[in-house]
Amino acid sequence: MQMRSHGFPCFVVEIIMAASEALRNQVAAKWQDSFNRLNRTGVGISGLMEFSKAWAVAAEFLRPRDLGAPPKDFNTHEIRSAFDVLMQCRMLPMLLESFVACLDMSICQRICGRNQHLITDDVTRFMTEYDASGDPDVIGRLVLRLADWYFAWAPGGELGQTISSAYIVNFQTHVFSVLPAAFAAGFKRLLAATLALFTEGATPGVPASVQDSRLWPSFELLGLADRYESLIASVCYEHIETHVLETCAGKWDEPMLSRLREWMAEKVVPWMLLPYARGAKTAEEARTMLQGVGSRFDFHVCKTLCDLRTKEMFDIVIDYPDSTHALHDLKECLQRVDQRTQLVRALRKSNKKRLLHPGADTKDILTQYVSLIRCLRVIDPPGVLLFKVADPIRRYLRDRPDTIRCIVASLVVDGESGDSLVDDDEPIQPLQSAQVDDYTDPNWEPEPIDAGPDFRANKPSDVVSTLVSIYDSKDLFVKELQVLLAQRLLAVTDGNYEKERRNLEILKIRFGEAPLQVCEVMLKDMTDSKRIDQHVQSQSSSVMHPTIISRHFWPKFQSSKIQMPGQLHEIQEAYAREFMTFKPDKKLRWLSHLGSIRLEIELQDRTVGADVPPLEAAFIELFSEQDVWTLNDLIARVGTVERSAALKALLAWVDRGVLREETEDVDMQRFRLLERVPEDAGAGPVGITTAGSRTALAEEEPAVLTVQQQQAEQMKVYWKFIEGMLTNLGGLPIDRIQTMLKFAQGYDRTVDQLGAFMDAARREGLVSVKDGIWRLNR
Template sequence: MDVDASSPRRPTAPRGLGFAEVHTLVDDDSTREPARTPVGFTVTSERFTHCPPAFKHAVQESWRDAVQQLNGGRQPVTILNAFGKAWEIATAYLTPKDIALPQQDIAVVKAAVDYVAAAQMGPALLKFYDESLSRQIPFLEREIDAYMAAWESSRDVATVRKLVARLFEWGRAWAPAVELGGAFDGIFYTTFKSNLHIALPPSFPEAFVYLVQSTIGDLSDTDLFKELHMLGMLDRYEALVASVVCEQIERQIETLCPGKWDEPRLPELRHWLGDKVVAWLMEQYSRAGTSASNSIPGHNVIVQEAADRFDFHICKTMCDLRTSEIFDMIVDYPDSMPALLDLKECMQRVDQRAHLVTTLRRLNKRRLLHPGADTKDILSQYVSTIKCLRVIDPPGVLLFKVADPIRRYLRERPDTIRTIVAGLVGEGSDLIDETEANAPMQTAVEDYSDPNWEPEPIDAGPDFRTNKPSDVISTLVSIYDSKDLFVKELQVLLAERLLAITDGNYERELRNIEILKLRFGESALQVCEIMLKDMTDSKRLDQRIHSTNPSVLHSTVISKHFWPALNARGIKMPGQLQEILKAYERSYILQRPDKRLHWIPHLGTVKLEIQLKDRRHEVDAAPMEAAIIELFSQKETWTLDELATSLGSEAAVVRKALSKWLDMRVVREDSPHAYRLLEEAEEDDGQTGLREATPIAEDERPAVISLQQQQAEQMRVFWRFIQGMLTNVGPMSTERIQGMLKLAPGYDRTVEQLAIFLDSARREGLVDAKDGVWKIVK
């Protein structure tokens, strides 16, 4: 070894230890006295035989100087004995042994280690310590096998806890004293931990998970994390600790949140996370010796980072749960507003917007957009979807993506417009809020001077516009390309409602029209105003007629050219009913000489007073029913055909009207289609049951022809144009047919409506389509 001759450091044998001095053999020239060779050393001079004399002499002088410095002027054997004793003490201490054996005096061990280090043998001692640790691992394997066998048989977490404590005892017993320096400590933690983890069986991670689960929120075990840290398990199984906490979070959310939307749950979960999990982590990691600078008061950096990850997992799990429940949350709106706000906050941290859109579209297709769902229910769900998604995403990107299939499906439903209009004018409708009903129609206008303008969201599609109409009514009306369809449907609905009013109170309808003027404009509702004016004018005119010529008849006079088409049903009013109509018409001509009345006798109500031999009836009847009983006043027996001929109506309509008098036992069916007036009541002989078993034809046609019926009639007219185009020009696409039909007077259909009509014509075998091109079937 090379020793600096000028260095004052010399190995000194500790007093009382009896160290032997180092005795070294040096190869010298023949004139010197032969050196003594200690046991265990073999020295040869053959290597110097062929060396130059100068080089040989230099090496010998250097070797003698080094030995002289090492021996310190003492005999070589004394130094050799001292080093051997120091090595024996140090290696005996550093060799892992059973923890039941007594430990050596650390002061003596420290002196021995220092002596070995001074002799430049420190690296050899460290290597010896490293190899000794690896050789003594079987001590741990026996303990581990015993405890793990007990765990696998009992599944008792206390067994795992005892194993950790036992391993900690072994580690503490084998760990070098602090006085020996950091080099031994580093080797111990590196070698001991690596060999310990190799010795642990594959089933230990599962047992470790159960152990951590049992301690979450429990701060009574003050030594566990300290022991786990010393054994290196916190670092090795950090992912398992995180997974255990995540499982606890998921279990907590499954307990508190599913189906509970009336209260915000996210603050409660975060409070639980702080009180239970974060406090547990801070307490345990601080006991494990972890230290870091504080980023938030009361939290160290490592725990704060873990808390942020766990808060993210809360948001992720909550977002998954609420996304799976989003359809039912929309149904339950507005009671589900707290849950929607939770979902909004979670989605600001967890980017699952695309997943929400995909899930909601799938649920809508499966649970909403099918023939079994009522149109009113679909519209109600659509309105709630609009409101809910505006809570979650105010810019409206999510709504734009979710609403498209709903809007396309509603356009294909024939009663969508009527249902929307009924929601606009109906009482107690849940489609439209009162505040929204009174607001003007919103339109999409680009405002380039808005100082608060913001760019469109990053996930917005190319067709998305941030400034689209935001109120519900405008959104519903925008389902169709033109609002004229709604105005026409509104006229039909208003006509039905006005004709159904019998007390002359039109305030509700007048209020609805004034509100809808704000939405559709005054010019669009001018016809509706004329209809209302007809009703009020008819009331005043009827009062003037009765003031000059009193009558039992009260009429409603409407303007033919401004009202929707009515379902006409011819009835020849018999007897006194016809005389009453003629008398009233003569009085009307006196008031309005330039006008003539065209009666619609099947619309209205007749108050009858029927006097029979043994009883008297007062009843409100339809004009057809009154006409039938008037005929029985002329003759007691009638057949169904005779009644239909006399009234100028269909037999099915007459039979339906007869059912009222049959039920009241005023008329009796003696034989099929033969009826007799019952002046005197008769006993029930089973004829009622026979009559009820006979099917009665229903005629439920409304007073006003619906918009769909009107459109169908108009399209039959336009069919002649289509037929002529396809015959003369040849096969054409839907768009080309639409462009040419726009030249026809009165044509105002959309491409979608034309496509529906052509498809119905295809089903009837009139046209055929191939690759979007239509042609006449010859």
Template sequence: MEATLNVLSTGDLGISTSTDGVWDKVCLAYPLLTSNELPEECPDDDNVLKEINELKLNTFVEDIVICRIEQIMRQKITPEFWGRFSGRKTEIDGFERFKGAVDYLYSSLASFLSTVEKLEKLRFISRFNRVIYGEDTLLGAFKVIMTSTLLSQLPLTHQVITEDFYKVSFKVFCNTDKSEADQDESTEDVVQCGGCSHEIEHCRCQTILSVFHETNRKLIELDLLERLAGEVITSLIHIRIENHVQESCKGSFDTSYISSLESWLSTVVLGWLTHVYSGNAASTQSSIKKFHQKISHFLYETYTRTRIEQLFNIIIEYPDSQPAVEDLRICLQKTDLRLYLTQKLQRALETRLLHPGVNTPDVLTAYVAAIRALRQLDPTGVLLETVTQPVRQYLRWRDDTVRCVVSSLTEEGPSELADELVRGEALQLDEGTPLDEDMANWETWNPDPVDADPSKTSKSRRTSDIISMLVNVYGSKELFVNEYRTLLADRLLSQFSYNTEKEIRYLELLKLRFGESQLHYCEVMLKDVYDSKRINAHLHSDPNFNLDRQQFPSMAMILSAQFWPPFKEETLELPSFVKEHLQIYTKAFETLKGNRTLSWKPHLGSVNIDIELKDRKINLTVSPTHATIIWHFQTKNQWTVEELSQLMHVPATVLRRKIAFWQSQGMLREVSTDSFLLVEESATRSRCPVAPDMVCEDEETESAMASAHDQREEELQVFWSYIVGMLTNLDLMPLDRIHQMLKMFASQGPTAVECSLQELRHFLDRKVREHKLLFSGGFYRLPKS
């Protein structure tokens, strides 16, 4: 596209033609003032320049020449340059168009250099200097004119052609680098070049690289490389880095990638940038160094974001994913993404872990893995404290958390918590007060990160082990000790073997964590088992008691009631001959112990029975309730649930569940609703009969201990008598006043029970629903009898 250029005249300039033909000489020195064509070379006439200086027309001539240069740039060169950026069909076509446009611009602007040099000479002769467009030199001002004019007419589609040029060259460079690395491999099967996409015989890679080098040299010489292509080059490098990071470390956590990524950046990306800036050796090193700092930071940031997106899976796979965690630790020191990591990981935990569909043991496993991984990621413990806050709140909300933790601590086989317990470290609870040891190593002391909780010491965050952190979820080790006590009771009452070696070992390990005073009750429980074994052996070996001469042997687990957790309140009426045997055992015990006696729990324990049917004999070990049910069927072949419930003093709902066990063994059949018949013929037996002499257990292994909720209810009943007494004397009282008086009188002594205000409110509200209290206007009172 060509623009019409107006030739300047003396009238346009506002000067007289009577200055001895000076204007003609000026036009002779600067042909571009009167020509529509770009001058190839300006005549070198020092006399003309001297005459201009003598007439003091230096500034005037300089102004009109610069004005003319701006006019030619604006009306001819710039439209022609940007016109070559349209009509692109393929990337190779875009590559050629960009190269042609730069060649045209370079040749066009080169024609102005002699004019600029002539103006510089005029300045030297006249010994004056001034600043034009912020530049001290005319060459600098010329480049400002050139750049501003080009950018003022910048088309919307210019980036497409620019991207084509650098995409093609980058692809060719990477393919060349790869070919050099794999030059020993056979290339007989390769038909098409991976760089230029031509056939091998017609490969243009070297030509493209040569054109690429020459074009960049021209842009550097014109100071246009950064302005025209800087954004495109940076964008291409960023895309390339993102793709390479994704391809390199996608789903792989057991390998460190920082070294390989840094090596790739130095060889491939910086190698290509060296080719880009190689046209100007003086500025290559500074430009490459500046780019290296930027893209290195982008590489670390990209890799860090990628690992943060995968962090939940990295934590789940820890310690196999330890290299990925170490990489992330290094990258976090080089980037500012701690807040981003905290937000992303918290969101991932809440979405994938903290919901009812995940079992509590799985939540605990993930929490333990998070503790280990985040401790390596941030040794200060601040990230761990911040990120896992929702997990701790969620675990505190689940009812079975403590039982799952205690079970994991004492279970057989490989376990994270069991291994922690074996280490035998002392329990570290949150104290919130600084220790003297915090300043012991003051020379190596570093402040906590800015996102640290100022109410907690750095020492507590660093020294708390996994078990301590699980205990700190609730803030009370008494809760854990009580849960272990209940779990221990279940274990001891379910094995009936008097073997306590394993439990003693676990107890000794727990003492190191929680202290001996906390576990004194558990020691007594284990001693009860040992004493029971000894007492049983003594009573059965002493002929004075005649226990071995009874119809069947009786063994007892003798428990100290005040040291064991509360039992479930269940009843069972045993057959009379069984109660007689138990009474004989009780008298023998009283004879042995003097002033001590036994209070039997008939629904607990196990019974070994032989069942003789018409065609088979079966040996089973079942609970007393199961044994009593089947025993009654020897006196009568058919029973209803209601009849058995009245006879055995067992609720009908419990009986139905227990009878289902005998149905599964093919010994009972329901002939009508809640009516069961004894099955003696093997032909009508279940398809899966029980083998003779088989020891069977109830499929539902239920705890003999009262639940934590039931135990708490029993403890709160201690307050009821105090509340009744207070309301009897004072008629009505608000909640706060009742709570204060309970703290003053009822919550004292070695067996005091603590009760929060909210818990007391729930307790009193339940009494209101049971019509044992009245509530009106914020006051509680007793109902009138």
């Protein structure tokens, strides 16, 4: 069979014809079915005409209209009948599609050939007004206007849930599409105004739309409450934050958390019913609906207050105990909000910036540290927060040379002075130390989850134990106690040592009796000295009343080799002879540079009385031999005295008008006794003083050497050992020097103390260090 290059074979044509016939039959059947559905049981096309009329009536009823247009007159029975016909014809879905399309055009497009965008025009007009004024009342009026549009176009619930649901979804969708981005900010301000109305009441500045009872139902009607749910929450959060900062900042003397919760219940919760309890019919139902969101807002109250108190914590510690209520609030907030780490970080930062620097006095640091201990015990009784916050303070105090002295001084001060670090109400108890956990204890509890590896839950609880635990050993405190007690005993002039005896009994409870036996001897020496002096005075009356102490039980005193001249020396010798008669097995060694002497100097025209140190008395005694002395000759007569100390003693008599400095030559300074007041002396002190001489006037040094001074003196003994090591062995590291010094008798210094001593020797030019190796300077 031949086939042409163009055209179709005959059998293909037959197939197409057969298919076309089948398609025509199918289309005809569909057409007849649709006709029957629309015409129903009507005669001819009467049913179709009835359907057409019903469609026109329903479409006209649903067609959106302008709010300014006159209302349409519809017969309810006719409308319901039209919709029944459409439902019977199964054309209601098509009617809804037509209605939605018309709704879209009415909101956003032209209608009836006029440039009238209906809702879009209203939104544009209101938002332009808001952009110019920023008044939230404009947004409120816009919302109410949109609600009017909603009701104007609503098909009515009697037409069925399907039509109503489709209308609501499409109306809200199209409205959201025409709202500009600036609407969200304006809506937020409107929400804030509604909340202010509940919390502050109606004020002249409250927008009128906010007080309209239709406002919140309009929010729900338009879907704004659901769409901007996060915005509603943010308004409440910000209002809570503002209220907490305004009412609680700097107010620590009363509980604020309970007041904030009362404010929430009375002011904020009624407002929360509007967005979060919509549709609640009973109080119990509303309470159930608010349970979750109320918990979130209570959490935010605690978080905001916790943030505020965390920022104020350093000042709260300063204000303790007046700030106790703020601490209890913070404790409750921390149980609700996990911000312990932020509190630790903020406190450590504040301490470093405001406390741990050279400008802060050691006593102020200790006072703040003690207050911090008490405050953090209120917040966190197990002590985890204190352990983390106090570590930098303890390390800083450990490096300060006067820390021990300040702690010891605070333990023995008078209660009325206000310098004590320990409250009078705090019970006196022995020093406590951390102990190993006893896992067999039925009351044992595990350490808190945020405790570090070095933390121990049973750390010392009392303040004194905590302060003493800054150092590894309490021996340093005992030595400082001995020095302080010696100074206080020597300062007593009336012979009443009851106060010091009471302090010693308290210290024995804290430190134990054995470490303070030396202090017992010191106190006994003072009472024995008074008894011995009474016996000597009964045998041979003397103007001298010395304090007699045991040489081996008192701390070292400032060294001096003053020899009292003239009658002062004779008085000492007479007293010593009488003492040896009473105590033949003992001998007095005079510390002539300590104490005070009351003098009455009889001059030709006047008598001068004064209580002076022994050096001043020695110098003025020499002027009974001759009227003019050079400074060098005076120093040679009284023994080994530093030139500055001698000049200071002589200038004291110049200020009293007893001596005159006749030359300002440093090498040949000469002083003359003024038997008579010169006529040109005037009202002021008699004498010539130089500016350089005045700088010598300073406070008297304490008679007893401090612990640091004693350690420095003792380390000088070991210098010979160190010098011999470096001479024989060459350069040595500090650890090797420390190891070899331990073989020396009585050596008990730490490597840090040795390092400080070596550094002082380096500054004097005795040694040098390079790469950790110490060498002698040749």
